[in-house]
Amino acid sequence: MREAVRLQQEDFSQDGEIAALRASSKRMGGIATFIGCARDFSEGREVTQISFDAYGSMAVAEMNKLRDEAIAKFGLLDARIVHRVGVVGAGDQIVFIAAGAEHRAPALQACQWLIDELKQRVPIWKKEITPQGDAWVTPHP
Amino acid sequence: MIKVLFFGPVAERVGNSEVSVAFSAGMRLQDLRAQLQALHPAAFEIVCFAAVDGEHAQDMSLPLAEHSEVVFMSKFSGG
Numbered sequence: 011m012r013e014a015v016r017l018q019q020e021d022f023s024q025d026g027e028i029a030a031l032r033a034s035s036k037r038m039g040g041i042a043t044f045i046g047c048a049r050d051f052s053e054g055r056e057v058t059q060i061s062f063d064a065y066g067s068m069a070v071a072e073m074n075k076l077r078d079e080a081i082a083k084f085g086l087l088d089a090r091i092v093h094r095v096g097v098v099g100a101g102d103q104i105v106f107i108a109a110g111a112e113h114r115a116p117a118l119q120a121c122q123w124l125i126d127e128l129k130q131r132v133p134i135w136k137k138e139i140t141p142q143g144d145a146w147v148t149p150h151p
Numbered sequence: 152m153i154k155v156l157f158f159g160p161v162a163e164r165v166g167n168s169e170v171s172v173a174f175s176a177g178m179r180l181q182d183l184r185a186q187l188q189a190l191h192p193a194a195f196e197i198v199c200f201a202a203v204d205g206e207h208a209q210d211m212s213l214p215l216a217e218h219s220e221v222v223f224m225s226k227f228s229g230g
Contacts, residue, residue: 046230062229063158063159063162064158064229065158065202067205068202068206104230105229105230125230128230129227129228129229129230132227133158133202133227133229134227134229135158135159135160135225135228135229136229146159146160146228147228148226148228149226
């Protein structure tokens with residue numbers, strides 16, 4: 011089974027990740043997932059691709075800390091975080107988060123918390139590639 | 152030597168993803184930042200965070216060591 015927290019260039023399978031999550035416990039009554047995708051339009055411009063740069067070793071370490079914190083904070087049975095790096099096309103998947111708990115409320119809350127914290131704490135940067143040129147993305151508050 | 156890494160928009164403004172800086176006794180994170188900021192002012196306009204040996208470093212008076220790995224980073228935009 012692949013690691014629960016990963017940075018990778020290749021696409022991921024939502025079904026595969028959920029199957030791995032479910033395999034960790036039969037007590038899981040609720041699974042919440044989030045998939046972030048590359049939009050083809052941003053700031054009034056067409057976007058054809060997004061390029062991701064990451065401080066890989068620290069990004070994986072921070073994602074593992076986030077997973078551990080989420081499991082403790084929300085009483086999860088398991089959680090998985092996968093983020094792509096390199097170049098992804100418009101419409102492609104970027105990030106996958108899954109949180110599994112005995113009940114739905116902690117799973118949903120943890121999933122939201124994980125993506126919000128990831129954006130704040132994990133050293134990854136995106137550059138939008140457009141017909142008019144490339145531009146690094148300034149984060150939304 | 153201290154290994155300094157740059158990523159994303161900061162690397163683009165520096166024109167490099169890695170530089171080496173000579174370590175001197177008593178050197179602190181703020182000293183390294185000042186030294187590099189003088190060389191790359193445009194890059195440091197967007198620097199918001201630093202990391203030392205893979206850990207977020209909020210205290211700029213943190214002492215550095217020979218062979219430290221330091222990263223100066225802009226706001227993250229993953230996800």
